[in-house]
Amino acid sequence: MDKKIFDYNVDDTFDLFLLIKNADVRVAKNGKKFIAFTFQDTSGQIDGKYWDASDPDIEAFTAGNVVKVSGKREIYQGNPQVKLFKIRLTNTGEPSTPEHFIESAPERKEDIAEEINQVIFEITNANMNRVVRHLMSKYQKEFFQFPAAKKHHHAYMGGLSFHTISMLRLAKFIANQYPEINKPLLYSGVILHDLGKVMELSGALSTEYTLEGNLVGHIVIVDEEIIKACAALKIDDKSEDIILLKHMILAHHGQLDYGSPVRPRVREAEILHQIDNIDASINMMNSALQRTEPGTFTERIFGMDNRTFYNPNVPKVTNEEQMELLD
């Protein structure tokens, strides 16, 4: 049972436990109902249709359940797909914990937490340091559980914290390369910038936007949290350093058009925006490219202006003999 769905080749048959991520009931052209499933395990997600679904089927096979699936791995219009032979709910004693089937961050939560803590020591502005620590402690659990987005990038359990630590590593390198940069401000901004996702989104499973996410949005939510933190910590929220910190968050989407109520007007806010861009776009391109054969293009990537990206044939490294010929 250790083999995962994407360990099978196309046209292989398999017999696997999978988590139902989505289960949309639709009506086929012949008038009968079917279920359009998205299954997942830690190796990725795959669609499959279950035809002529009965009402008990529809009640049983809902999102969030683990099921035993017999089927065949196929490709349909360029996308992986399951041809279903049999599907049933799990029995007692069989694996049934949804979390075990979900992709998660490639690093351990404890390591990320420790690394963030080390950076917090470098936030040598008292107000910023205290606000960051207060909010990281308040939302500690969610911060390590939530994805960084509903889809698009780092859309997996723990994605928020992994996106944050990746950005922090870039931020540290950049802050050292350009010594004029205000490190406490930049690091505080990186750590808090997307924390509002833990209220904008519903969670790591079947992720949806909350009402607050739709009507207020994660950017303003963090701003509100800073106000509350200042109240709790008796910090003057009209002090310049708190205004700067709030500006970091408010401006991090870079453009009004992308939902920031103000554009970056402080150097570190502009840099935060650019670091966010780099980490998110590399994550999106890597995800798409690893599903793409060499010599072909990826599917369109929505978060990259719907571009498709080429996966080169060219070997990255010329062998030594060839290199020696260079001289």
Next chain:
Amino acid sequence: MDKKIFDYNVDDTFDLFLLIKNADVRVAKNGKKFIAFTFQDTSGQIDGKYWDASDPDIEAFTAGNVVKVSGKREIYQGNPQVKLFKIRLTNTGEPSTPEHFIESAPERKEDIAEEINQVIFEITNANMNRVVRHLMSKYQKEFFQFPAAKKHHHAYMGGLSFHTISMLRLAKFIANQYPEINKPLLYSGVILHDLGKVMELSGALSTEYTLEGNLVGHIVIVDEEIIKACAALKIDDKSEDIILLKHMILAHHGQLDYGSPVRPRVREAEILHQIDNIDASINMMNSALQRTEPGTFTERIFGMDNRTFYNPNVPKVTNEEQMELLD
């Protein structure tokens, strides 16, 4: 001394007390300094240049001072202008209170306050009602003093409250014409929508953007104030009615491009945005048209996409005789 600057005709000479609104020191092409003044009294604002200014002149004639001016009213490239003969500071006993020289709202503060109070009775949602009353009481003084904008529209002492009451009157009519509208939500939104101006701007005299105005902006400032009001009033700021109220404020610029972090996604938020537009644009057009001769176009109005507007020659009303001929 009752005659105001705009009571004089072009080419009249005058001898008046005026408030210095701006006093920019510049260097003329001949290398000597001059002061580019903007003077004002309650009839309006007018520019004038003071040539060959000495250093004591520059120190004496600064913004915020009332001065005695002898000069001639002129027109320069379509704009009113003062040709200065003499200027001096006021002596003891002469008028010197800046506020007496500033244009202000055309209705009495007490009447506006009373009318707003009557509308608050119609805010029959407990949470909204309490938040609105709390914030109106907290910023009562500033609300009746501040302009609604630095320039563009209602840019005078008390402009914020007059803009608000004008919008409330439109809101009440519209809410009655379309009974599906949620009155408590719409009225609360109207009253609070621009309250953040009292922190975004520096005041009614020599109005400038504050640091918070530049880096956070009046939209998010009101959102923060609602959070603080909920804390003070022990209201759950995650309740749906508070989320809706915050959305009203956050969305009131209508477009992300105009600085709203979210677009209107609730009917009343869209209506609030449109009412704001109507009152602001009528105010801008009226201001420009009243300075424009019939049969000609206004100067370009920045807030109206730089359009110029035509002031018709045509009499609004045909006399009775003519009308009788119609039948």
Next chain:
Amino acid sequence: MDKKIFDYNVDDTFDLFLLIKNADVRVAKNGKKFIAFTFQDTSGQIDGKYWDASDPDIEAFTAGNVVKVSGKREIYQGNPQVKLFKIRLTNTGEPSTPEHFIESAPERKEDIAEEINQVIFEITNANMNRVVRHLMSKYQKEFFQFPAAKKHHHAYMGGLSFHTISMLRLAKFIANQYPEINKPLLYSGVILHDLGKVMELSGALSTEYTLEGNLVGHIVIVDEEIIKACAALKIDDKSEDIILLKHMILAHHGQLDYGSPVRPRVREAEILHQIDNIDASINMMNSALQRTEPGTFTERIFGMDNRTFYNPNVPKVTNEEQMELLD
């Protein structure tokens, strides 16, 4: 037979007379033809598919016919739908007048006509008054029959006149609140602004764009009608008041991008544009929201930049007890 289609709940079966609004013949994946119907009665519109349609079926069941339908009310991907059991043409003696099955304006034509006439008395500019009366008389019948649009807003029988009277009510209130406004000009503009729809569109049933609608458009059509009215009434069409009146119509879409050949350059033209916006958008939001459960979002509204709108759970009115606690 008094129960309408939307009086039935989902999963109810029914036996009803319905008007065929659209009947598109398509080919199913199995190669056989089917008819994609849109039915309607005065409670609204609903789709339904008729599988394996024979050629006589296709000839019989065309748009504009009333039919007797047995079926079941369902929901398909969030939209109401009919599952058809049986369909037949009506027999003699059964209801068969299409107009009786069409949604229409919520006020009586006579009342609207009377109210418009009252406003015309306030058009105290002889040229404008005569042109308005001439055109309202020339297109009286169509004005009260046509919808205001093919879809989007006021897309029902009489929608044009109801949209016009709603705008007139807003115009009167606004003209009184801002006394600088030229009432004759504003009211004339409101009454005539969309009259060209009676030539742009084909009628109230199976509404389509006419050739003139596609190649000339309702905005220029009204301009032409004013030219013809001036000729009939021996009014100089180069007089300033006629130029102003034409400008009101030409500029009423506000932006060149939306099909106005000139942007508003007269105060009343800008106001006409904004009033049109308000009435149309409230109409679109109301239509969508009344089909939406509290606590959920509407479908995307094309005319509102494809936004979805939230229908709040929050009761509009707090009960009296709660309100008393406020003090």
Next chain:
Amino acid sequence: MDKKIFDYNVDDTFDLFLLIKNADVRVAKNGKKFIAFTFQDTSGQIDGKYWDASDPDIEAFTAGNVVKVSGKREIYQGNPQVKLFKIRLTNTGEPSTPEHFIESAPERKEDIAEEINQVIFEITNANMNRVVRHLMSKYQKEFFQFPAAKKHHHAYMGGLSFHTISMLRLAKFIANQYPEINKPLLYSGVILHDLGKVMELSGALSTEYTLEGNLVGHIVIVDEEIIKACAALKIDDKSEDIILLKHMILAHHGQLDYGSPVRPRVREAEILHQIDNIDASINMMNSALQRTEPGTFTERIFGMDNRTFYNPNVPKVTNEEQMELLD
């Protein structure tokens, strides 16, 4: 007296009759008035400043007068300029007809008229033919006098007719190259497309926009003229050929953004738009390039998206010897 202003080299002094095109009175930094002149003769336009202008000077030297000017031809920031030594009004017997000083079309009015008449014979659609002849006859005088624009392109006496005949020549060639093209429709559209300029603009001298030009615009003005022509000629203005003809005019700016109320939806309307573009842009580029030294760039051309264009050094033609070497 045959030498024109642009026949003089930079730094030459001259003694010439010139027409005052514009005469703006301004106040210098020293408080004294000066007149900013634009002079012209048939070789072009040139600016010059007249310092310390007395009130009688200001009254005498107004736009539309011919004056005797002594001065020096200079270059100021890349633009030609006159340094004024002396200026006086003309005496009896000296040249004083403004029209003699204005640049005009490079072909004779009679020849253009004859060529247009020949094309009208090819308009073998009776309705279009009659409307075109009616309007060409109605506005014959203005058509040969007016410029095609206030500035930008063909902005000289007779420019409208010259722009029209240039476009007609292109239209004829294109209609022959692509035989599917409807010649009567294309030729009618070309002849009438800009005729509204004779009402949009004030005339060939001191050209300004009229009120009708500003509030209605030349595109809709032609549409109105077609309606009036149909009335005079008893042609049904709802016939398809008249709708097509009107569409040609209405759509000829190509984009809504450029003031067309409808985009081209008929092949010939799209072609008319493109022919208009070609002739106008070649005219603008030629005007700018002929004032530009080889090896340098023109000033920015507003009508070409503010681009500057390079005037090559390279001789157009390689001499024969060189060409022989090619083989």
Next chain:
Amino acid sequence: MDKKIFDYNVDDTFDLFLLIKNADVRVAKNGKKFIAFTFQDTSGQIDGKYWDASDPDIEAFTAGNVVKVSGKREIYQGNPQVKLFKIRLTNTGEPSTPEHFIESAPERKEDIAEEINQVIFEITNANMNRVVRHLMSKYQKEFFQFPAAKKHHHAYMGGLSFHTISMLRLAKFIANQYPEINKPLLYSGVILHDLGKVMELSGALSTEYTLEGNLVGHIVIVDEEIIKACAALKIDDKSEDIILLKHMILAHHGQLDYGSPVRPRVREAEILHQIDNIDASINMMNSALQRTEPGTFTERIFGMDNRTFYNPNVPKVTNEEQMELLD
């Protein structure tokens, strides 16, 4: 066997040799595979679905094969379609050369070649003349085989050369009408402007973008070819005439947004861009209109901003009697 597919009327049955242009294998809602064919012969292209395709079918009926098809010509949602009765591969002796089934340019390759050669004589700049001749000779074969685009315009065998000669004819007329134009530069630019298509695209059959087409693009490819030609011909590629020639190619899409790395900054480059526009858009409109009934609109044309175009009922030519009545 001389009758082509579009010589049959709708609902006719036929028995024809056709080329398979595309053959996409898909899975039907019932889980079985089908082939979505596009067939073509010289009269045009038509779709058809082949249900319940077996694996041998799928292997046999691939793009590039000629097949014998029995079927019925139908219309499906406004587009022509084949209902397949029978399909088989061709036998020995039956027509099987794909090129014989492909639409091609309406003029003979030899005539086009001769006409281009005549124009090359007018390229009286030695460097340009030699580069043009070198590249036309280098890519002679492909130039007369390739289409001008994958779809959109001149998307058929030989389309590239036919597009080029059509543009050359326009260029010659325009260069004569406006004598300031540099003929050698304009003609060289026209001949070379799209030559890069022979590397951007894969060929005339089953046309796809090559990797170089996707990552470099035909505009830069021509620039590179000019560099290589200069090297081969020992021409200085930094000479002004070569820079001008390269600019012609680089700027010919007119806008950065359309993939030109520089906007036209030379008169002839702007004209080249406009000529390209005219020929491409007339070609697209003609193609769509010839498939459209009089009195109806075409399908949306992607390359014309998705507009639909009206095919008029109005006869192009009024008969003589009617015309005589005009006088």
Next chain:
Amino acid sequence: MDKKIFDYNVDDTFDLFLLIKNADVRVAKNGKKFIAFTFQDTSGQIDGKYWDASDPDIEAFTAGNVVKVSGKREIYQGNPQVKLFKIRLTNTGEPSTPEHFIESAPERKEDIAEEINQVIFEITNANMNRVVRHLMSKYQKEFFQFPAAKKHHHAYMGGLSFHTISMLRLAKFIANQYPEINKPLLYSGVILHDLGKVMELSGALSTEYTLEGNLVGHIVIVDEEIIKACAALKIDDKSEDIILLKHMILAHHGQLDYGSPVRPRVREAEILHQIDNIDASINMMNSALQRTEPGTFTERIFGMDNRTFYNPNVPKVTNEEQMELLD
């Protein structure tokens, strides 16, 4: 003589050698000529006006000359300015080498060269390695002399190489953080991306665009250089690795609108674009901020969408005592 112009405070008088960067001759309102100078030394640039300039003055004091200036350092409308007392050309023996007065990169050319060489060892793709070395060797001298731009960013002697090495450092860190990245491709792209500047611009002194810069642009120039390098090195320029390398250069502006003929379609091309952005924008912000007082905003930065940036008052580092209180 070691003190530089920006070592003086405002209102100090000085006596210094300065390089004339620009010397524009203009005509003052009084009709007399003056020279608008920009002076520079290694501490920065400063403007100054020289009134009533004689013709010999104008001939003597031209751009590129070193002069001895006596004057006073002032501030005019927020910008530094020199009030000139005296100016003369240098005498024999006085400093007169323009290069000694020009700001240059903050690192030594030899160190940068060595660091780039180390990175080239990591370009383990033979084709890329050879092309990079060939071009770096071909343009070695210019690469270390040219600025990276005319103004905007790294606009000083050696700016091109310093911009390149800064980007390489970012590239190395990022390539290590995200191991999927193709290092040879990324590093090659970084090193070559702006090399075309050495032909697009005229040099380090009085930098202007060359004709080739205007009509071809630095992006395509590098593409051409790669083609030439392949010819020289006998590398197949149609091999995939060369196509990828050219794509890196062509796409590095990220958007068509910014002059790239193709958008990034390869992961490393997108990353190159983002690294370029980061380094350029930090350079622009740093330059502007170091001229800006704490607590105020910079002037508008053209390359940052005309935003102004705030220079905070807040000390970057809280002192130790305060930090200890945090725990």
